[in-house]
Amino acid sequence: MNIESERIVILGAGSAIARATARLWAARGARLVLVGRDQDRLNAVAADLVALDCASADAGVELAKMVETLGGLDILLLAYGVLGDQTELERDPSAAATLIQTNFTSAAA
Amino acid sequence: MTAKAASAPSPFVERSDLVSWGRVSRGVQRVARPGFRDELSGLPSHAGDESLLAIGPRRSYGDSCLNRAGAVVDMSGLDRFIAFDAATGVLRAEAGASLSEILRLVVPKGWFPPTTPGTRFVTLGGVVANDVHGKNHHGAGSLGRHVRAFGLLRSDRGALTVTPESDPALFASTIGGLGLTGVIEWVELQLVKIGGAHLDVEIVPYDNLDDFWSLADESARSFEHTVAWLDCAAGGAGTGRGIFSRANWIDDGAYDLHDDKSWKRIPLEAPGFALNRFTVGAFNKLYHRVNSAKAGTHRQHYAPFFYPLDAVHDWNRLYGRRGMLQYQCVIPRENQRDAIAEMLRVIAASGQASFLAVLKTFGDLPSLGVLSFPRPGATLALDFPFRGETTLNLLARLDAMVREANGALYPAKDGRMSREMFRRSFPRWEQLLKDPALNSDFWTRVAQ
Structure with a gap:
């Protein structure tokens, strides 16, 4: 696969797994959009990828362009999730529902 | 709704497998491994009254990278590049970035660290904290001379950006300051231009120490890099015989990278007898002979030239469970x-002759740190398989000679020097602007 032409969105880009994957993709010239909750951490991850030659890009503009031509989005890496407290989850259906929502369906919301 | 527990789990875990490169000091160590810089400021509250020490991959040989009375912060997760300007060669990266990763980034763009220790598996924070030197010391001085700025997180002053101008005393304390003046968060380094990834290396076998001094004098003028490997088992007229190696970069535009994947591994700790007097002597003789056969000039990539031992991953395990x-x-x-x-x-007469012995002359460029090791003269480095009292007694004899000659020992390599030896080696040690919340086993031993 020619990764250079790939346009990739990473959700949960602050996680270690996302970071390692993004470094591999960036080194091969992919265009990346990083999405996460903590802007400072995303900036740190982005600066690292920029140094590794992943072109600097405004994530918002880039994402809008991808949405506009949705066919242009090639890969979406979902790299976030929570473990939760097992005992509490077994006892409390609403906590379990929240966790399932966070881990399995939130990306599509 | 269920009330959530308010307190976050402690980021510290207990590990018993953390040893330094010499593998002599062992014990349980509490460790935290942050993934982002913003996690650093919260660590002291989790550590309570315990002291902290930021550490890297523990390539220091003794106890300067351990803090068993307190806790350590493993900086390997803070290894991101912050900025690199390929036009000026100024690199800023987090303290946990390894020299190996940095080389991957900068060599293809024609840059190289201003000086490098004998392994690339060290971090930026570590090379600053030990003010490391390399084979080009006679022309470049030690690493601290090339540091433009660093970020320092202190328990008493918060996050600081320190340059040689902004706070000369804190800068001089942190260069070579063994990580004790605050947690080094990031470093900005001025790199040097290279015209390719290879060097013209000339190998000159020589027969005795007089020849070494002549070669060192003559070579410092026309070679950027010089070093000698000694046969420590040779006594009498052959004392100090060895292989002198001198090199300059080649400007051929071939910027190929090193390979970190083709390591040869030492699968298990070698049995203690693997490095007895006979095998070490035989190795040194063989090394001398092999290199004599290679005498002359040849083109060599930077990896085998600067990092010959990195080709054998975990070579320290050759010394067996007791370490070295x-x-x-x-x-x-x-x-x-x-x-x-x-x-x-x-050393030759003791029969404990070491596997590796390196002799190198230092130049006149002053080191900037209060605790910097390099100074005008010559540095000798040797490994000794640890055999308890026998080894310690021999090293005490060597200490006496170093003391007599007004010399100094290198903290990064040490796990045993006396308080007196430390204080004589670093007469300005009390000027160190230590962070009261940081400590190390080494510091407890020599300074407290």
């Missing part, structure tokens, strides 16, 4: 010839 002690001293120029000759005679 390294001894590295520097002898001032006016005393270097007599003192080094005497030390080599004692």
Whole structure:
């Protein structure tokens, strides 16, 4: 696969797994959009990828362009999730529902 | 709704497998491994009254990278590049970034660290905290001279950006400051331009110490990099014989990278007898012979030239479960010839001759740190398989010679020097602007 032409969105880009994957993709010239909750951490991850030659890009503009031509989005890496407290989850259906929502369906919301 | 527990789990875990490179000091160590810089400021509250020490991959040989009375912060997760300007060669990266990763980024763009220690598996924070030197010391000085700025997180002053101008005393304390002046968060380094990834290396076998001094003098003028490997088992007229290696970069535009994947591994700790007197002597003789056969000039990539031992991953395990002690001293120029000759005679006669012995002359460029090791003269570095009292007694004899010659020992290599030896080696030690919340086993031993 020619990764250079790939346009990739990473959700949960602050996680270690996302970071390692993004470094591999960036080194091969992919265009990346990083999405996460903590802007400072995303900036740190982005600066690292920029140094590794992943072109600097405004994530918002880039994402809008991808949405506009949705066919242009090639890969979406979902790299976030929570473990939760097992005992509490077994006892409390609403906590379990929240966790399932966070881990399995939130990306599509 | 269920009330959530308010307190976050402690980021510290107990580990018993954390050892330094010499593998002599062992014990349980509490460790946290942050993934982002913003996590650092919260660590002291989790550590309670315990002291902290930021550490890297623990390539220091003794106890300067351990803090068993307190806790350590493993910085390997903070290894991101922050900025690199390929036009000026200024690199800023988090303290946990390894030299190996940095080389991958900068070599293809024609840049190289201003000086490098004998392994690339060290971090930026570590090379600053130990003010490391390399084979080009006679022209470049030690690493601290090339540091433009660093970020320092102190328990008493918060996050600081320190340059040689902004706070000269804190800068001089942190260069070579063994990580004790605050947690080094990031470093900005001025790199040097290279015209390719290879060097013209000339190998000159020589027969005795007099020849070494002549070669060192003559080579410092026309070669950027010089070093000698010694046969420590050779006594008598052959004392100090070895292989002199001198090199300059080649400007051929071939910027190929090193390979970190083709390591040869030492699968298990070698049995203690693997490095007895016979095998070490035989190895050193063989090394001398092999390199004599290679005498002359040849083109060599930077990896085998600067990092020959990195090709054998975990080579320290060759010394077996008891580990090894390294001894590295520097002898001032006016005393270097007599003192080094005497030390080599004692080492050869002891039969504990080490696997590796390196001799290198330091130049005149001053080191900037309060606790910097390099100073004008010559530095000798040797490994000794640890055999308890026998080894310690021999090293105590060497200490006496170093003391007599007004020399110094290198904290990064040490796990045993006395308080007196430390204080004589670093007469300005009390000027260190130590962070009260940081400590190390080494510091407890020599300074408290």
